[in-house]
Amino acid sequence: xxxxxxxxxxxxxxxxxxxxxxxxxxxxxxxxxxxxxxxxxxxxxxxxxxxxxxxxxxxxxxxxxxxxxxxxxxxxxxxxxxxxxxxxxxxxxxxxxxxxxxxxxxxxxxxxxxxxxxxxxxxxxxxxxxxxxxxxxxxxxxxxxxxxxxxxxxxxxxxxxxxxxxxxxxxxxxxxxxxxxxxxxxxxxxxxxxxxxxxxxxxxxxxxxxxxxxxxxxxxxxxxxxxxxxxxxxxxxxxxxxxxxxxxxxxxxxxxxxxxxxxxxxxxxxxxxxxxxxxxxxxxxxxxxxxxxxxxxxxxxxxxxxxxxxxxxxxxxxxxxxxxxxxxxxxxxxxx
Numbered sequence: 001x002x003x004x005x006x007x008x009x010x011x012x013x014x015x016x017x018x019x020x021x022x023x024x025x026x027x028x029x030x031x032x033x034x035x036x037x038x039x040x041x042x043x044x045x046x047x048x049x050x051x052x053x054x055x056x057x058x059x060x061x062x063x064x065x066x067x068x069x070x071x072x073x074x075x076x077x078x079x080x081x082x083x084x085x086x087x088x089x090x091x092x093x094x095x096x097x098x099x100x101x102x103x104x105x106x107x108x109x110x111x112x113x114x115x116x117x118x119x120x121x122x123x124x125x126x127x128x129x130x131x132x133x134x135x136x137x138x139x140x141x142x143x144x145x146x147x148x149x150x151x152x153x154x155x156x157x158x159x160x161x162x163x164x165x166x167x168x169x170x171x172x173x174x175x176x177x178x179x180x181x182x183x184x185x186x187x188x189x190x191x192x193x194x195x196x197x198x199x200x201x202x203x204x205x206x207x208x209x210x211x212x213x214x215x216x217x218x219x220x221x222x223x224x225x226x227x228x229x230x231x232x233x234x235x236x237x238x239x240x241x242x243x244x245x246x247x248x249x250x251x252x253x254x255x256x257x258x259x260x261x262x263x264x265x266x267x268x269x270x271x272x273x274x275x276x277x278x279x280x281x282x283x284x285x286x287x288x289x290x291x292x293x294x295x296x297x298x299x300x301x302x303x304x305x306x307x308x309x310x311x312x313x314x315x316x317x318x319x320x321x322x323x324x325x326x327x328x329x330x331x332x333x334x335x336x
Contacts, residue, residue, distance in 0.1 A: 106125035198217040216320075
């Protein structure tokens with residue numbers, strides 16, 4: 001995923017965080033004080049300090065150690081994010097699940113060393129997951145785990161949430177147009193690119209590295225892409241991607257790439273993960289029921305046929321395909 005901003009003169013400030021590069025891009029006249037942009041990037045660092053499962057002193061790590069023992073109070077920002085994750089879990093039939101960490105570890109993806117687990121290992125891992133076992137008490141902002149050895153991992157929503165927090169910092173400082181991204185796969189844009197109706201953003205071709213497949217236009221929207229092409233392993237003559245279905249315990253098959261567009265970057269992050277697992281028809285139904293949400297779904301080609309691109313949702317703005325052989329746009333959802 002890459003922002004299509006090559007024709008516009010923009011101020012760019014970046015920082016490494018959350019294992020990727022975060023970048024603020026804005027017309028020079030909108031940011032008169034560079035300190036404002038740096039402070040927005042400081043906010044990203046603060047979010048990583050709160051959500052990282054690799055830092056023992058993070059708020060999330062402390063919660064994971066304590067919540068199985070009893071109700072554990074957390075800061076209001078973390079509680080609100082957990083509420084959002086819980087909502088999205090319910091709305092996506094359990095496809096977005098922040099308790100999936102034990103399953104990720106079982107398949108070796110937590111250390112990028114993929115392996116096929118035994119059925120008994122899978123069963124033990126699945127006995128440790130399930131957002132239905134996460135209890136949120138709004139009265140005192142406390143969190144409880146009602147299943148032993150459960151833990152939370154917000155990796156599938158954290159980058160988007162960090163972008164939302166950075167945006168709030170910039171908007172509070174009067175910056176009314178900008179685009180920010182985390183590793184190009186999570187993007188948040190508001191206002192308009194100079195002389196445009198929004199911000200033009202490209203969607204990568206899932207099979208041809210470095211090539212753009214299509215572009216969309218963002219206007220006060222977040223965008224996130226999940227794909228099977230970057231993290232995977234091969235074993236026993238099969239290819240296993242890192243995106244796991246918490247309902248089955250196995251890597252998802254049949255999908256190459258899913259781009260989700262939503263009012264916030266956090267929601268787009270979570271939905272791109274969930275949509276990858278839901279399948280085209282259910283994604284289409286979700287977008288119909290949530291008119292503020294859109295998606296571009298790319299299933300695996302069937303039998304060596306054309307690459308099928310399925311744009312979905314009335315919130316999809318300025319969708320335009322690049323010219324590529326062997327690619328077709330499907331205007332109606334297809335059964336996968």
